[in-house]
Amino acid sequence: MKIEKHWLMTGAAVVAALGVGFAAARMLPATTASPAAAEEGHSEGEEGGGPVVALTPEAAAQAGVTVIALQRGGGTELKLPGRVAFAPGAEASVDAPLAGAVTRVHVGLGDRVSIGSPLVTLRSPEGAASRATADAAQASVDAARAAERRDRTLFEQGWVSQARLDVTAAEARRAEAELRAARARVGAFGAPGSNGLTVVRSPIAGVVTRLSAAPGQVLHEEALQVAAVADPRRVELVFEAPPSAADLIRTGDTLESTIAGSQAVTGVVTAVAPANENGVVIVRARATGEVPPAGSVVSARVSAGTGTGAWSVPLDAVQTVEGVASVFVVEADGFRARPVVTGRASDGRIEILSGLTGTEHIAGAGAFLLKAELAKGEADHGH
Template identity: 65%
Template sequence: MATRKHWLMTGAAVIAALGIGFGAARLFDSPAPANDAHAEEGHSDEEAPEGFVALSEQDAAAAGVVLTAPQRGGGSELRLPGHVAIAPGAQARVDAPLAGTVTAVHVGPGARVRRGTVLVTLRSPEGAAARADADTAAAEAEAAHAALARDEALFERGYMPRARLDVTRAEARSAEARLRAARARVAAFGNPGSDGVVVVRSPSDGVVTRLIAAPGVVLHQEALQVAEIADTGRAELVFDAPPAAARLLAPGSRLSAETADGVRLEAVVVAVAPAAQGGTATVRAAATGAAPAPGTVLSARLPVGGGNGLTVPTEAVQTVEGVPSVFVRDGDGFRALPVTTGATAGGRTEILSGLTGSERIAGTGAFVLKAELAKGEAEHGH
């Protein structure tokens, strides 16, 4: 009986051992279904085309990627900052002709004046001296002419030798020369009166843009300026342009400009001053119509590129492996497509080649796709 019990226990142990071994073999030989799916998914990632990001439109939108399309027409443009300035030769600096003390100011800043309008009055000792010299020269010339008339009469009667008459004539000519010089000096000084009072007049029509003189101010030889007069009807548009943009312009080129408050105007380039090293070029243009007031801030639009060129949002262009690229919608994802870019302005970039214009591309949020692409390549390399 004991022997039978022993064999029964031994048989049960063998059966149990065989069962455990069979189960373990099934566990290692048959991976879990989840692991099979993961392996298949990993195999799919390895099969994805290079430069491709698998992402549905819904997931792209959720990630902030906005689909858009390239646009045609107008090309791109550059914005040139500028302002309205008085044309060369249309602004006059008015100086007092001589030193003195300002006694009265007859105009103010912004006053419109005509040629010859009195701006200021001053009293000058130098002016009084110049007038006195002129009066003295006039008296001396008058006396010399009287002496010449007397000597000529005496010569006609034989009471005066010719040599003496010649001396009298020379003295008269000398007196005339001194008078002319004295009168020219007085005229250059603004024709002061005998009391030295001088009036300073406007040399041209225009507007007083700056007034320096004030009653009581003493003007001296180193500082004689009293005002500035500008002919505001002779204004021009002045723009700062980078050297690359300046090369697109020449006298006769047309520009479209706009003031800060939205007023549009057309202009024609009259001159382009080359840029100094590291600086900007100066572009001068004349408005085809009435120009805004001097000092008005404005900007010019300079078209660049073809008139029927393709442009995309600037943020749509991403650098992928050192090459400018655009993410184009392709099937169930986005494909990085290399492009050749042109000028960038106004938030858009010109595409010279690489797109046909019929694509749907990632605009806003394209950097998300670039980051996802870089992440996928990093994982693949690992």
């Protein structure tokens, strides 16, 4: 009997302890954010949602995470080779306006210049001759105008005929026309001085990318180039496509590009040229976000048409979070991991059968970085 009484008392104590523990657990908050988690920018999502990485799209872009919109599957996709090139008007090959000897070089490679900045100065006999011609034309105009004023006064006094006045007036108009032509020639030559010195100036603002003139060099009519200037901020994506692409790609189509094998750049098609003599269709696109310098090699996947299938995203956008396929959706407080049901995967993309409405913007390339941040936050919680 004593033994039975002992076990009954022991069982009652255990039940009481469990009850106290359960009550205490109910009194605890549902989630408690540790200081470490707060510092790392992680927070649990609201009821029914997933965890959140508290990161703005701008900060995410700096970390290498791109933000993309969803696309319908079923459209035609083309893989196109291409390059980053200067946009029209963003590059200038500068020639000297006339032959002569270079006396001074004002810039070096990589120097930033403005419109009208001096590049080189040269001395040209032809420039000196054009200035002399303009000066002589000015003197002829002065003399012709003086003769016209004299004959007009004499005509008003009755000393010369109307015919004489008409001749002197015509001479003045001819002299003025010759002066305009001489001044235009001087302007085309870069406004050389009477000593033939001509300053070659930059026609655009940008950076000096090539310099082919040196002091003492003599420029001839067949080789007048002195420098090249380009604006590195004005670049575009240029792709080469097969002739069949002309009927598939439209202005406004979205493309996803990869530069240097890793960096992702999205863009919008701005122009599609007809097939050239080599049977190549040139596709130009305006890139968004940071773009590498001109000359970088780029490859792209062009979605020609919106398609009518399920929503599709790049394979990189789908990450396994807490054992569930998820994408990181852009929200006001950061990137929320939202569970999704995936479908078929092909050509670097995967279908999203449910979990998204299609209006969301999600993390594309670099989504694994957000997953790593979540894992880091969970590790901090474990300490």
